[in-house]
Amino acid sequence: MPATEVLASNGALPTPLPLPTLNGHNSNSTSDRLQIINDQKQFTSSLNDQISAWSLHDVGFDYNLVAVFGSQSTGKSTLLNRLFGTNFDVMDETKRQQTTKGIWMCRGRDMNVLVMDVEGTDGRERGEDQDFERKSALFSLASSEVLIVNLWEHQVGLYQGANMGLLKTVFEVNLGLFGKKSQDSASQRTLLLFVIRDHIGTTPLANLQATLTADLNRIWDTLSKPAELQDRKLTDYFDLSFTALPHKILAADKFESDVRTLRGRFTDKSRDDFVFKSAYHKRIPADGVAFYMEGIWEQVQSNKDLDLPTQQELLAQFRCDEISAGALAEFNEQAKPQKRPIEAGNVAIGLGEMMRSWRSQALSRYDRDASRYHQGVYKRKRADLTGTLDSTLLPLFVGQLKNLHKVALVSFKAEVVAGLKVDGYNFADVVGKARAAAEARFSDGAREAVVTEGDAAWQWEEELRLLREEVRSVADILRKDETKKMINTIERNFKKQIAEPVDLQLSKPSPEMWDNVLRTYKGSLAKSEGSYLTKARSFDCTDEENDEALTTLRQRAWAALRAKVDEQTVDAAILTKLRAYFEEQFRYDEQGVPRVWKPDDDIDGAYKKAKDATLELIDLYAEIVPNDSELEYTPPEEGEDSNVPGLIVFSETKMIELGARFRREADAHYVEAKRSTVASIAQIPYWIYGVLVVLGWNEAMLVLFNPLYFTMLLLLAAGAWIIVQLNLAGPLMHVGGSIALEVKRQAETRMREHFSEPLRAQVKAAIEEEEENARPARRRVPEPL
Ligand SMILES: Nc1nc2c(ncn2[C@@H]2O[C@H](COP(=O)(O)OP(=O)(O)OP(=O)(O)O)[C@@H](O)[C@H]2O)c(=O)[nH]1
Numbered sequence: 001m002p003a004t005e006v007l008a009s010n011g012a013l014p015t016p017l018p019l020p021t022l023n024g025h026n027s028n029s030t031s032d033r034l035q036i037i038n039d040q041k042q043f044t045s046s047l048n049d050q051i052s053a054w055s056l057h058d059v060g061f062d063y064n065l066v067a068v069f070g071s072q073s074t075g076k077s078t079l080l081n082r083l084f085g086t087n088f089d090v091m092d093e094t095k096r097q098q099t100t101k102g103i104w105m106c107r108g109r110d111m112n113v114l115v116m117d118v119e120g121t122d123g124r125e126r127g128e129d130q131d132f133e134r135k136s137a138l139f140s141l142a143s144s145e146v147l148i149v150n151l152w153e154h155q156v157g158l159y160q161g162a163n164m165g166l167l168k169t170v171f172e173v174n175l176g177l178f179g180k181k182s183q184d185s186a187s188q189r190t191l192l193l194f195v196i197r198d199h200i201g202t203t204p205l206a207n208l209q210a211t212l213t214a215d216l217n218r219i220w221d222t223l224s225k226p227a228e229l230q231d232r233k234l235t236d237y238f239d240l241s242f243t244a245l246p247h248k249i250l251a252a253d254k255f256e257s258d259v260r261t262l263r264g265r266f267t268d269k270s271r272d273d274f275v276f277k278s279a280y281h282k283r284i285p286a287d288g289v290a291f292y293m294e295g296i297w298e299q300v301q302s303n304k305d306l307d308l309p310t311q312q313e314l315l316a317q318f319r320c321d322e323i324s325a326g327a328l329a330e331f332n333e334q335a336k337p338q339k340r341p342i343e344a345g346n347v348a349i350g351l352g353e354m355m356r357s358w359r360s361q362a363l364s365r366y367d368r369d370a371s372r373y374h375q376g377v378y379k380r381k382r383a384d385l386t387g388t389l390d391s392t393l394l395p396l397f398v399g400q401l402k403n404l405h406k407v408a409l410v411s412f413k414a415e416v417v418a419g420l421k422v423d424g425y426n427f428a429d430v431v432g433k434a435r436a437a438a439e440a441r442f443s444d445g446a447r448e449a450v451v452t453e454g455d456a457a458w459q460w461e462e463e464l465r466l467l468r469e470e471v472r473s474v475a476d477i478l479r480k481d482e483t484k485k486m487i488n489t490i491e492r493n494f495k496k497q498i499a500e501p502v503d504l505q506l507s508k509p510s511p512e513m514w515d516n517v518l519r520t521y522k523g524s525l526a527k528s529e530g531s532y533l534t535k536a537r538s539f540d541c542t543d544e545e546n547d548e549a550l551t552t553l554r555q556r557a558w559a560a561l562r563a564k565v566d567e568q569t570v571d572a573a574i575l576t577k578l579r580a581y582f583e584e585q586f587r588y589d590e591q592g593v594p595r596v597w598k599p600d601d602d603i604d605g606a607y608k609k610a611k612d613a614t615l616e617l618i619d620l621y622a623e624i625v626p627n628d629s630e631l632e633y634t635p636p637e638e639g640e641d642s643n644v645p646g647l648i649v650f651s652e653t654k655m656i657e658l659g660a661r662f663r664r665e666a667d668a669h670y671v672e673a674k675r676s677t678v679a680s681i682a683q684i685p686y687w688i689y690g691v692l693v694v695l696g697w698n699e700a701m702l703v704l705f706n707p708l709y710f711t712m713l714l715l716l717a718a719g720a721w722i723i724v725q726l727n728l729a730g731p732l733m734h735v736g737g738s739i740a741l742e743v744k745r746q747a748e749t750r751m752r753e754h755f756s757e758p759l760r761a762q763v764k765a766a767i768e769e770e771e772e773n774a775r776p777a778r779r780r781v782p783e784p785l
Pocket residue numbers: 001071072073074075076077078079089090091092093097098099100119120197198246247248249
């Protein structure tokens with residue numbers, strides 16, 4: 001009879017079940033059935049998908065597994081369909097042939113129960129078939145929580161008929177396998193629910209129960225048990241429960257009502273006799289059931305020990321790996337986009353929070369699905385997963401640290417540079433603040449990015465140490481620049497301070513000239529050093545740096561003084577000074593009045609004196625030597641990059657050259673002086689005019705007493721009178737004056753030439769003699785001027 005018909009006719013369930021399709025699948029996925037082991041003893045590959053289709057994949061432990069065991073055609077499928085609303089094939093009464101082949105599975109209707117309909121045993125000794133019987137029975141017993149043992153009433157008490165031989169084998173293998181691994185038999189308890197069919201009632205259930213229990217115990221006693229399990233009882237592993245159902249056809253109503261009552265034991269958790277007690281649960285999460293059962297079947301098939309704990313571990317390994325891989329894939333998807341920017345040197349904002357979130361998501365996803373599996377495996381795999389997650393995150397963390405380091409250093413530099421632009425800044429303050437900000441920025445970022453905790457917490461202190469070192473070296477460079485700048489400023493001020501006093505001293509040569517110059521120099525230098533040290537304190541400079549800076553400062557100060565001195569003593573300048581000094585000595589008298597040389601003046605003496613005094617100036621200028629030995633100064637040693645001149649201003653050669661040049665100029669003055677005396681000598685003496693009157697007396701008388709000359713004289717007088725009358729006297733006088741002057745000049749020139757010839761020879765001789773004697777007398781302090 002078809003399943004639908006059976007159900008419809010018996011009305012065991014309120015609504016008719018859908019008709020199964022030919023290939024065993026149905027449009028309503030929850031009522032689909034699946035042959036999990038076929039005639040060829042192959043385990044299906046679709047069980048996992050089917051469990052998903054039954055919407056049981058994610059229910060975790062919230063499901064139960066029940067199987068049926070019994071002879072062929074004892075109404076097993078009929079019973080299962082009644083109890084669970086399944087649609088297993090039921091034998092067509094008219095044909096009376098075996099219907100269930102292999103093992104089928106169905107989801108219980110409106111309940112999270114996986115129901116297995118197992119091919120019936122035929123109770124006969126048959127080589128091949130017995131193998132499948134044993135295997136399928138072992139498989140059912142090992143995998144299900146509740147095994148329904150279905151038998152006719154009349155089979156009770158029969159050894160073969162009640163499959164007692166088969167049960168014995170199954171128990172034996174079970175004991176050997178469970179007992180070996182699991183001392184805690186409670187975790188592997190199974191309920192054997194005996195359903196006695198076609199119970200007429202003449203033999204009460206209690207008697208049947210006693211017979212069956214006695215039979216089972218007898219079987220148990222005769223089992224060949226492992227040595228260490230000799231004293232184990234049947235009840236240590238199995239709970240036994242018994243129920244009877246009346247004849248399905250002869251007492252149809254009673255049958256249906258009793259089946260409904262029995263169904264209550266599978267559905268009503270509140271009942272004491274609820275069959276799916278948690279003690280029977282195999283603790284395999286629903287999403288692992290397919291794999292687990294396949295493993296059991298493989299072991300049954302290959303006749304390996306039915307090592308359930310190992311099976312559970314294997315399953316756990318497989319599933320935990322799978323779950324872990326899923327979690328890891330999702331995690332990698334999340335982490336991937338951050339990788340490139342970090343590698344490119346960017347600081348990822350909130351990286352730590354992101355990483356912690358990806359990590360905890362992955363772990364909670366793993367925990368959610370994997371924690372139901374074997375705890376040892378679950379924990380081991382969790383540690384592996386955590387390791388993998390952390391090793392993926394660590395490079396991001398390390399990259400983040402590097403980037404934070406870089407950013408902190410850049411911001412440090414920028415902050416210091418900005419701080420140094422503010423007027424009146426204090427270098428140490430600016431650097432200190434920027435350093436603190438950079439370190440805080442780094443530390444905050446690094447702390448945020450740490451994902452792990454406790455002893456395994458990622459370390460960033462080493463990177464902070466590196467950052468500190470770099471900040472220090474940058475600060476050192478900046479400080480050196482700053483020191484240089486400061487020294488430059490001090491040098492400028494120093495130059496300004498010494499410029500005027502030194503110019504003044506050098507332009508008025510005196511024996512104390514260098515004393516004054518050095519006094520000014522030393523005073524200004526001391527001031528400059530003082531101002532450096534004051535500022536350097538705010539720079540946190542080391543003593544070594546201070547020494548170095550002061551050395552530089554001294555070198556520069558000296559160089560500045562020397563530059564000033566050199567400027568004042570270049571050829572043109574020094575010659576001007578010498579000339580001025582000489583002129584002052586030679587051309588002006590003690591009152592500063594210009595001298596007019598008279599022939600009897602001692603020009604030679606004055607010339608020599610002035611010249612010698614001036615030449616002594618060359619000695620004075622030639623070396624920076626103070627009179628007061630306390631003011632003596634040793635110029636700083638030459639620096640690597642500077643060429644510090646010493647105290648010598650003029651070399652010997654230079655002095656000779658200057659002396660020679662000066663002498664030439666002085667000689668010109670001498671000649672000039674001599675000439676001016678000749679000019680006064682060349683004046684026409686007044687007595688000459690008297691001589692002329694005396695010598696010209698006769699010629700004048702001749703004019704007066706000659707009528708012709710007299711007439712001409714009168715004419716001249718008349719002409720003169722007319723000129724006076726006409727006011728022409730002025731212009732005529734002017735013209736006449738000019739002519740007279742020209743005549744006078746001509747006459748004078750002639751006369752001067754006449755008188756000066758012997759004097760010129762005398763001057764020339766004097767110059768030659770002078771040059772002959774010219775030798776510079778070195779290092780002589782000139783006479784006080
Ligand atoms: N006498 C009697 N017949 C029943 C009972 N339940 C079912 N049947 C009939 O027994 C026959 C076999 O029923 P199935 O449910 O197919 O039996 P089965 O044990 O599943 O058969 P296989 O799967 O072939 O081993 C059918 O014709 C049913 O109508 C019952 O309680 N008493």
